Amino acid sequence: MDDSTPVTQVDVAIVGAGPIGLCFANALSRHGVSSVLIDRQSRSAMVEPASDGREIALTRAAQQILDKLGVWSRVEPAERARMRAAKVFDGQSLFAMEIAPGASRNEPLGCLVPNQVIRRAAYAALPAGSAGAGEILWRDEQQIKRFEANDAEVDITLAGGERLQASLLVAADSRFSTTRRAMGIPAHTYQHGQHMLVCRMHHEEPHDQTAWEWFGYGQTLALLPVDTHCSSLVLTLSPAEMEKQLSLSDEDFDADITRRFGGRLGAMRRVAAPHRYPLVSVYAERFVGHRQALIGDAAVGMHPVTAHGFNLGLQGLSRLADLIGEARARGRDIASPTLLARYQREQRLATAPLFAATLAIVGLYTDDRTPARWLRKAVLRAGEAAWPARRLIASHLTRSIG
Numbered sequence: 001m002d003d004s005t006p007v008t009q010v011d012v013a014i015v016g017a018g019p020i021g022l023c024f025a026n027a028l029s030r031h032g033v034s035s036v037l038i039d040r041q042s043r044s045a046m047v048e049p050a051s052d053g054r055e056i057a058l059t060r061a062a063q064q065i066l067d068k069l070g071v072w073s074r075v076e077p078a079e080r081a082r083m084r085a086a087k088v089f090d091g092q093s094l095f096a097m098e099i100a101p102g103a104s105r106n107e108p109l110g111c112l113v114p115n116q117v118i119r120r121a122a123y124a125a126l127p128a129g130s131a132g133a134g135e136i137l138w139r140d141e142q143q144i145k146r147f148e149a150n151d152a153e154v155d156i157t158l159a160g161g162e163r164l165q166a167s168l169l170v171a172a173d174s175r176f177s178t179t180r181r182a183m184g185i186p187a188h189t190y191q192h193g194q195h196m197l198v199c200r201m202h203h204e205e206p207h208d209q210t211a212w213e214w215f216g217y218g219q220t221l222a223l224l225p226v227d228t229h230c231s232s233l234v235l236t237l238s239p240a241e242m243e244k245q246l247s248l249s250d251e252d253f254d255a256d257i258t259r260r261f262g263g264r265l266g267a268m269r270r271v272a273a274p275h276r277y278p279l280v281s282v283y284a285e286r287f288v289g290h291r292q293a294l295i296g297d298a299a300v301g302m303h304p305v306t307a308h309g310f311n312l313g314l315q316g317l318s319r320l321a322d323l324i325g326e327a328r329a330r331g332r333d334i335a336s337p338t339l340l341a342r343y344q345r346e347q348r349l350a351t352a353p354l355f356a357a358t359l360a361i362v363g364l365y366t367d368d369r370t371p372a373r374w375l376r377k378a379v380l381r382a383g384e385a386a387w388p389a390r391r392l393i394a395s396h397l398t399r400s401i402g
Helices: 019-030 060-068 115-124 178-182 239-246 250-260 309-329 337-365 370-385 387-398
Strands: 007-015 035-039 055-058 081-083 085-090 096-099 110-114 136-140 144-149 154-158 163-171 187-203 210-215 220-225 230-237 268-270 275-284 292-294
Touching (some): 019 136, 055 115, 081 220, 110 115, 187 239, 230 250, 239 275
Antiparallel strands (some): 187 230, 220 230
16 A cells, blocks of 8 residues: 555445445444445435335334434335235235234334335435534545555555545445455355346235235246335346346236236236346355455345345344444444454344245245145145244234344
């Protein structure tokens, strides 16, 4: 590193100013810990982010974390869609396993919010000059050229030549994280060989605030309830089939989606542009390095079938921020090996079982061979019969933090 270049000192450098990076900077600031957000995007793109078609399912615990950070109050009630229950279908059968809170609990399983709404609210909620708050610096339209960690700090050089020094470098730059690779942290990557299409659809019949997950043959369908007669469609197909789907006219697209759902919600009509994403799951071999840490999708990139990725990311950033805040309050190193090892251990315990279970579900319910079809139906019926298991899942989704 060039010692003659002026250096900006900061406690934590965060690469990635998506919702997870923004919320992490927010949480650190409330502990009096300073940070710098480094992102290739401009800040103007974060004030009013464009729609990416995705709806984020938030558990009760996730909503509480967002509320604690001042984010939830910036999400208008009209932008929150209650999810009362969830139904899981297999093949052409009308039978469904239903997951819902007990009859005595008048609360939803979760809440659906558009991703761009969360991004906008997370940016707006950043503390600005509050007493005792840690400073949040910005290096937008920037990226890291190189970095080097020593016993005391991480020395960072940006592409524009500026130098930063931080006690901790944190990657929050997606499941395809270039920062994770630069840290030398390998990741288990699962290419599912499918693409996901998301868009909002109007339908004649009401959804009763119920989400659908439908494992068909050669496709996976999901509907996430938005308004009474509007849902967010998630369609999973092979890349070749997805090309055909996206080449359809609006009229043919609507008719095809209505057919795929067997007309169960009446005629369906697209009301927003579709967005397409490759399906890739990622689990990092390590969540930490020397004065380095991974959060959000950079650590664990979940398959969307369990709709839990963002919730795990929020729990992880909250966990790491609290550990850092506690260390700062006690005058200790905020990036000590002991602290980082504790974060890694706790976050692995919170994510590994669900990640493994999700891969197992995806493997079974995308296998269309005859033996697998029989097993799929048997597992679904066993799940419906085992009401304690369904009640446990519902309890997990509706439980509070603390």
